[in-house]
Amino acid sequence: MFSIGELFSFEPLLSYEILAGWAGRDHVFKMELFLAINLQQIDLVNLLECIDSTPAGLLLYGSSCPILGPQVNELADIKKVPVLYCSSEDAPSQIRDLYPVIAELSKSGKLYQFAQNAIYSFMRGKDPSALCSFLQRRLNNPVVVFNNVFQEIYSGFQEENGPKALGDRIPENFMEYCCRQERDQWEDDSFAEGSRHNILLFEDDQKLSYIMMPLSDQGYRYGFLAVFEQNSPISTLDMIYLESGKKILLEQLIQRRNLDSIENKHKADFIYDLLYNNFESKQEIINRGKYWGFDLSSPHQLFVLEPDSAEETRSLQELMDKIQMIACDALRLAHCQPIIGQIQDQIVLIIPEKSFREHTINKDTSFSLASSLHKKLKTYLPAVSFAIGIGRFYHSILDLSRSFQEAKISLELGKIIYDKNHIAHFEDLGIVRLLASIDFIQLEEFYREYLTEVIIYDQQNEGNLLETLLLYFKYNGDVNVIAQKMFIHPNSLRYRLKKIEELTLTDLRNYEDMLNLFIACKIAVMKEKFEK
Amino acid sequence: MKIVYHKNAITAKMVKKKRCVVIGKNDAIDMPKQLGFLIDLNKCIGCHSCEFACKNENRLEEISFRRVLDLKQRGNVFAYLSLACNHCANPQCIRVCPEKCFRKLRNGIVLYDYVRCDGCQRCIGACPFKVPKYDPFTKKVNKCNLCYKRIRQGLKPACVSACIPEALQIINFNEPLPANCKKTIPSFAFIPLTNPSVRFLLPKETICFWLEDKEE
The missing domain is CATH 3.40.1390 (Udp-n-acetylmuramoylalanyl-d-glutamate--2,6- Diaminopimelate Ligase; Chain: A, domain 1)
Structure with a gap:
């Protein structure tokens, strides 16, 4: 039988x-x-x-x-x-x-x-698209291959045969949903690299179960083979088909990645030369860019993105690949055709001017694009912190190296001024930009001159005068807001400010005194972050 | 169409977070080089050989790319520090130069093109280490190129070759660095801005046997 x-x-x-x-x-x-x-x-x-x-x-x-x-x-x-x-x-x-x-x-x-x-x-020997089509026919269910950020790369549906990939059954936010689910499962140690049986629940209470098989080798995840139980349930024989298909797909994805890595190496070299001023003329940049399909005749805006990978994933390279794929997808949705490259542990995004709203780049448009990108990355990789540095916009492509250095400075100094998940524009760095280029001994001397008494007072009386002063500048001297933030009465705050004035021999209504204290506070924050 | 996150789809709640980071085999191969200096303060005897070798190699008369500083503690010199260009990861000279005299090679060397320079001296102001030097004779700026021609021939830079106690070494920052090396020392500039390609091996604390007697 x-x-x-x-x-x-x-x-x-x-x-x-x-x-x-x-x-x-x-x-x-x-x-x-x-x-x-x-x-x-x-x-x-x-x-x-x-x-x-x-x-x-x-x-x-x-x-x-x-x-x-x-x-x-x-x-x-x-x-x-x-x-x-x-x-x-x-x-x-x-x-x-x-x-x-x-x-x-x-x-x-x-x-x-x-x-x-x-x-x-x-x-064996079938190409991934043909393999997906074969599996789809044999399993009588839709078969899709996703990359490691759940973007569809191959599917069993041939475009000429009608609906593409599950028709409208794969919802728009499936990628986001899977990333969230993957994170939950990854955080659970008991969940190994085996196939996962999941259920999609739609708003109309319809269910669609699917099997997601990770395609991994030596700690690197290449993608997923997914089959959706749309027409009939998955049998034991179907699982045999899937297991065999998984092996063959993995072989092909490894081969493809090896080929891609050679191409990427040469592309990364080109981007490195572009960013470090290694070309003689504008024409040389444009000509060399054409080999890679880049139109470098128009001006570009540059972002530098750095993930803090301490919290997430097994392989740093896998994380960098994921970020590049998500960033590429996010910018493409915003009608951008970015040049994306990896330089050490940072990702460089070079975006043409024509991708921006009304084809104009200014601080606001750059910032809003960076914000949308940051939001997208946080959606898919919520456990990872991202910092984005934005350089100034220059009309000549030759100045991209300058913009790159500015973006890197924004990123580094942003770590001092802002929190982990920050977006910093070079023009927003303010006084910190100048302070950062001064010898640290001199900075410390200045800071001690103004704040030593305050620090000693805090240590001896378990007070928080320094914190009060920092908040005073942060909230523009608004006594009511600061008192609310510190959970104290405004009169207590006034007393503290008076005490600070006494200790530092300054007058907070005097602009010069205020500026000196403000700079001393900036140095205090820089010192604290740097020592961390 | 929106998805409602299904409770059953979550297999388990967070139990432990994986914190291991493994860099794949290919990653190390694909990494570009970043050459820089490793300065062992224990070994430097302040002989200025590096300084003279640099002057000789670059045929300098008025200026010197490398300088040897005395590090003092309580009025006494406790170590010597030999410094030249740090070939930073974020070179400020590249950013400020209007003539685009500076560029960074794929091995990390910040190269200076003497011909393009118009002597505006912006690079001197921007460099936190004041590395570029203005030559009053040529009316142009000049700086250490890490003897890139010698490196191309497989030789060490002149300063490194001339250092007899081997206090000065050239290293690749994308390879494992000595465990006890430090990024900065007290008299150094604020490093996060430029991320200089230099590491220090700090002097060991000296034991003063007579001090103990004195205290007694």
């Missing part, structure tokens, strides 16, 4: 084309009920009659592949009668020959073991 699906998992029957009714593949195969029809001897009406008589299955053979039409397909699907096609005239005899062998294997319980070998050798 074995099913139609099991019989057709062996060579040469594996190469038979499934035309319709594959939902009936689990029906027990009966030789006497299986119809083999020569295409030259039958017309459409007879075919409908044949299907209507609910045979175990229907094999069409003959030199040319038939176009059955919707009527036949529909009937075969309703009646769950598998309709297969083979061009060889020997097809019926092939089935007859294989039947006793499969029956024997089924009896001895070794059917799946042999089927696995047959399926693997048959699928």
Whole structure:
């Protein structure tokens, strides 16, 4: 006793084309009920009659592949009668020959073991798209290959065959949903690299379960093989197909990554030369850019992005690859065609002027684009902190090296001024930009001159005068707001400010005193962050 | 169409966070070089050989790219520090030069193009280490190029070759660095701005046997 699906998992029957009714593949195969029809001897009406008589299955053979039409397909699907096609005239005899062998294997319980070998050798050598199409037909369910940030890279749907990838069943935010789920599962140690059975729940309470199989090798995740249980549940035999498909896909993805890494190495060298002023002229940059498909004749805006990977993922390179893919996707949605490169542990994004709103780049437009990118990255990689540095915009492509250095300074000094997840524009750095270029001993001297008494007072009395002063400058001297933030009465705050004035021998209403104290506070913050 | 996050889809709550970071095999190969100096303050005896070797190599008369400083503590010299260009990761000279005289090679060397320079001296002001030097004779700025021609030939820079006690070494910052080396020393500029390619091996604390007696 074995099913139609099991019989057709062996060579040469594996190469038979499934035309319709594959939902009936689990029906027990009966030789006497299986119809083999020569295409030259039958017309459409007879075919409908044949299907209507609910045979175990229907094999069409003959030199040319038939176009059955919707009527036949529909009937075969309703009646769950598998309709297969083979061009060889020997097809019926092939089935007859294989039947006793499969029956024997089924009896001895070794059917799946042999089927696995047959399926693997048959699928080997197929390219990923063809493999997905084959798996989709065999599993009677949509099959999609995602990259490691859940962007679809291959699917079993051929565009000319109608709806692309599950039609509108894969929701727009599926990528975000999967990333969130992956993080939950990754945080759980008990969840290994095995396949995961998940359920998608739609707003209309409809459910769609799917299996997500990670494609990983040596700690690097290349992507996922997913099958959605849209038409029929996944059987043991389907899992054999999937396991074999997974192995072959992984081999191909590794090969592709190796090839890509060579290309990326040369691309990274070009970007390095561009950013470190290693070209002689503008024309040379434009000409060399053309080799990589970059239009460098127009001005560009530059961002530098740095992740803090301490919290996340196994491989730093995997994280960097993920960020590049997400950034590329996010900017493409914003109609940008960015040049993305990795320089050490930072990612450089070079965005053409024409990608910006109304084709104008200023501090606001750059900042809003960086914010949307930051938001997108945080959605997909919530455990990772991202800092973005923005350089000034220059009209000449030759000044990209200058913009790059400015973006890097913004990033580094942003770590001192802001929190971990910051976006810093070079023009917003203010006085810190100047302070950073002064010898630290001199800075410390200045800071001690003004704040030593305050610090000593705080240490001796367990006070928080320094914190009060920092908040005083942060909230522009608004006593009510500061008192609220510090959970104290405004009069207590006034007393503290008076005490600060006494200790530092300054007057907070005097601009010069205020400026000196402000700079001393900035240095205090810089010192604290730097020492950390 | 929006997704409602399904409770059953979450297999388990957060139990532990994985904190290991493994860099793949290919990563190390693909990394570019970043050459820089490792200065061992224990070994430097202040002989100025590096300074003279640099002057000789670059045929300098008025100026010197390398300088040896005395590090003092309580009025006494406790170490010597030999400094030249630090070939920073974020070179400020590249940012400010209007003539684009500076560029950074793929091995990390910040190279200076003497021909383009118009002597505006902006680079001197921008460099926190005041590395570029103005030559009053040529009326142009000049700076250490890490003897890139010698490096191309597989030789060490002149200063490193001339250092007899081997206090001055050239290292690749993208390879593992000595465990006890420090990024900065007290008299150094604020480093996060430029991220200089220099590391220090600090002098060990000297034991003054007679001090103990004196205290007693």
